[in-house]
Every structure is written in C-alpha cells, then in structure tokens.
Amino acid sequence: MASAVTVSDGVIKVFNDMKVRKSSTPEIVKKRKKTVLFCLSEDKKNIILEEGKEILVGDVGQTVDDPQATFVKLLPDKDCRYALCDATSKTKESKKEDLVFIFWAPESAPLKSKMIYASSKDTIKKNQARITSKLL
Template sequence: MSSGVKVCDSVIECFTNMKVRKMCSKEEGKKRKKAVLLVLNDSQELIVLDKKKEILSGDLMDGTITDALQVFAEMLPKNGCCYALFDLSYETKESKKEELVFIHWNPDAATVKDKMVYASSADALRKKIIGIKHEWQITSLEDLLDVNVWAEKLGQNVVSVECRKVELQCH
C-alpha cells in the first residue's frame, strides 16, 4: 500500500551525506550526522528532516554526548511514529564497523491512524534511500536500548554496539 507521500530533497541529501564516507577535516567530520529523525510534514504529504532532532558526530567527539543510543532514544516521540537514520558503530570479533540503519519507529502508544500513515508512507522513503543494509521496525525503547537485540539483528560475532558490550549468547 502506498500513500502518495513524497520525500523532501533535503532528506535525500542528508542520506547521501551520511552514507558516503569521504576524507574531510576534523571540523567537517564534527558536522557529520550520527542520527536524524524523519517525519511527515503537517499536511502528511512530504517526508522531511526534523531539524531539531539530530545527533552530530562532533557531539560524540567532544564528549557532549557519551551514549548515542540513549540520546537517540530520548529524541523519539513517545506517542508517535517516525523514521530515523542511525549511523551505527559496532565491533565484531574481527573488526570495527559503521553501517547506516533505517529505523521505522512504531511505538505501541502511537495511534492506529499514525501507524497506518507511516507504514503506508515508508515505501516512498525506501525507494529514495537505496543501499541501506539494515532496516528495522522498533516498537519499544527497551528493544532500542538493548544492545543484545541490535547484535542479534546485525549477525554473528558482534561483541559491542555503540561502545556497549554485548552479552555473548551460548547456543
């Protein structure tokens, strides 16, 4: 089901900047977005950046933010849906990695109408953000803040997510 919603050009530009890693100065690197929220505008015709809800890499570099997942969780609307792009840092037994994750925040407290509008509009966004490796629907802050849930979604051998140690699961 498609809603006919369009994606604002600034969303596509932001996605491209987050996805493409290029050499830059330390100052330019500080302006790099770690996480952004994407919402429907008031008329629900356009997916736009929520300019007040973002985390910059510089906030982590200078220590303003020490726990990106916690700050990200606090940015999410408690009773409403949104989309997010999160530049996730994690470590496997072999290497450190960063991958862009597309999140559909769909909390239990959201109205049925809100859930339906966002679910039907997600396809418009998916078509514009080509190359996302991970797409997750998250419905609770508990799952969002549980690095073991993230590690399970990322695959085998994950030992930490956003500098938080993963509890190794015995099978």
C-alpha cells in the same frame, strides 16, 4: 498499502551525506550527522527532516555520552518517526559501519499515524536507487 507521500530533497541529501564517511578535515567530520529523525510534514504529503532532532558525530563524547540513550530520548512517546543512524560494530577481525533505517511506532501512537507512517516507509525504499544505501 500505497502512499502518496514523497521524500523531500533534504532527506535525500542527508542520506547521501551520511553515506560518505571519508572527509578531509576533523571539523567536517564533527559536523556529520550520527543520527537524524524524519517525520511527515503537517499536511502528511512529505517526509521531512525533524528540526533539532539529530546527533552529530562531534557531539559524541562531548555533549552526548551515550548516543543510543540520547537517540531514544529524541523519539516521541505518542507519535511515529523514521530515523537514520550511522551504526558501528566491532568484531575480532574488523570494524563494521552501516546506515540503519528505523521505523518508530510506539503503542501509544494514534492508529491513523501508524498506518500513514507504515505505508509511507516504502516511499523511502522506492527512492533507494537515488539514495543507494541499504535500508534495514
């Protein structure tokens, strides 16, 4: 199902900012987003940043003890959302960092909302050439 929803420039900027992991100063690193939520605008025509729904790298270990638990608390119980998380995993040989795109659709969300969000997530994938991050 095609959607007429567009991705806002703010969302594209966040994707691009989160891709860059190297920085010149520790202060800039602390201000980098670890997790951010996106939602549809009120008119359901744009994917936008959800204000105040983010975890900064500098928050981890300071005001946020468990980033995953804090992330889950940011998600609404009765509506859909998109999220972008800067995930790190370790193996015996190395440390791996990836950007993970998440589509959140709880059972309690209205059917219409689920349908709009499901059809609109492809808009982000189509903008992947502009974003150039691998979306999962």
